[in-house]
Amino acid sequence: MAWEFRRPLFDLQGALVVGIGAGDTQIRSSRFTSLGTDYSTGSYLPLTITDDTGSEVVWVTSHGTASDGVTVTRGREGTTARPFDSTAIVRCTPTLRDVVSAVANRSALPSDAHYGCRVLILNEGQVVERTSAGWNDSAPLEDDxxxxxxxxxxxxxxxxxxxxxxxxxxxxxxxxxxxxxxxxxxxxxxxxxxxxxxxxxxxxxxxxxxxxxxxxxxxxxxxxxxxxxxxxxxxxxxxxxxxxxxxxxxxxxxxxxxxxxxxxxxxxxxxxxxxxxxxxxxxxxxxx
The missing domain is CATH 2.60.120.40 (Jelly Rolls)
Known part of the structure; x- marks a missing residue:
């Protein structure tokens, strides 16, 4: 199992120390020095990297004590890994996974959803929620x-x-x-x-x-x-x-x-x- 626990932080924002390429899995910012050291693929921090031409969502999976660098998995939540220079801003901000998104049917439910992720299944008219037992109905059925x-x-x-x-x-x-x-x-x-x-x-x-x-x-x-x-x-x-x-x-x-x-x-x-x-x-x- 992976990606079960999503751990966003309030008011985390800063610039990259150095630019990154599309294949880099390490990113640096002075704002990372105070982060904890217990991140993993099962317990991650979602971040968004943004510049004037677009954004990319990355998930932090590792951080060393007082380090300004973190290890990330690139191109999450439907975004694509791409280069950013040192003027790019990295922040923890709500993304599509933090609101109720929609899919056509159950087969399209995300395989990397965290516990508590809620998705509307359009052909059922039903909102489901990811739990340790799988996808469970999270809202009463309406007259749909x-x-x-x-x-x-x-x-x-x-x-x-x-x-x-x-x-x-x-x-x-x-x-x-x-x-x-x-x-x-x-x-x-x-x-x-x-x-x-x-x-x-x-x-x-x-x-x-x-x-x-x-x-x-x-x-x-x-x-x-x-x-x-x-x-x-x-x-x-x-x-x-x-x-x-x-x-x-x-x-x-x-x-x-x-x-x-x-x-x-x-x-x-x-x-x-x-x-x-x-x-x-x-x-x-x-x-x-």
Missing amino acids: ATRKHRWNQSGATVNAPGGLISGLSGGQTNTTGTLATMSGGALSLNAQGMWSLGLAMYGTSQSARNEGVEMRWPGGAFPGGIGSLFDVSGAQGGTSPSGNALHQITWTGYVPSGSVGDPISMYASTTVTLVGCVFDVFAEYLGR
């Missing part, structure tokens, strides 16, 4: 459309005995997420963490029937050992009377890394033809 997904179908006909629900499409104005995807009647959850799922069917028939909806995880069981989810009419001898009926199933649970991307199939079943059916599927990512 980027974590919500919805698909629906209307005016469908379901013939007995039923089958895979297909023809679902998106387009809900309050859902813009891409963490879940739908293909050919199969729903895939593409992120590890807590999820909430639902499937609803509303249909009409002119005669009594037995009908229902079902969600099937590959292998026959949802994470946690729960079997397929289903809702089937069971009143009056296992049938529903003629007319309208609504069936709905929901699930909230944790999707482990090994189950990410598994296709969850959705089925409708009926003993008679159903007309004017409306299907609605939702999937909301609740975070890690």
Whole structure:
């Protein structure tokens, strides 16, 4: 492990004693003489070197007693190592790592983040914080459309005995997420963490029937050992009377890394033809 502890100092600023090249790992300033001697790759001091043409962030990893020189790792936090002459100013000042920055997804989280570093993951709408246990959610989830997904179908006909629900499409104005995807009647959850799922069917028939909806995880069981989810009419001898009926199933649970991307199939079943059916599927990512 490295770069766990970030140790900024207040009011540290001074000029370089001598210029440096892009490959130098020693920098000198009279302001360094009072620094401590316990810096390392696991406990570093962030500095910014600035001149009239730009800046570079360096991390101090070593300092000798009363020395005006420090050992640094060059070109940190997205900056590039470059030459500076003796007119350059070195200071400890807030950088991008000291505020909440943003990345597109979890795979883009910085590998050299310090404990307490906070990053917004854009496709989850979630702020996470680096701890000794890794990246943990550091803020409550808000009502963010980027974590919500919805698909629906209307005016469908379901013939007995039923089958895979297909023809679902998106387009809900309050859902813009891409963490879940739908293909050919199969729903895939593409992120590890807590999820909430639902499937609803509303249909009409002119005669009594037995009908229902079902969600099937590959292998026959949802994470946690729960079997397929289903809702089937069971009143009056296992049938529903003629007319309208609504069936709905929901699930909230944790999707482990090994189950990410598994296709969850959705089925409708009926003993008679159903007309004017409306299907609605939702999937909301609740975070890690």
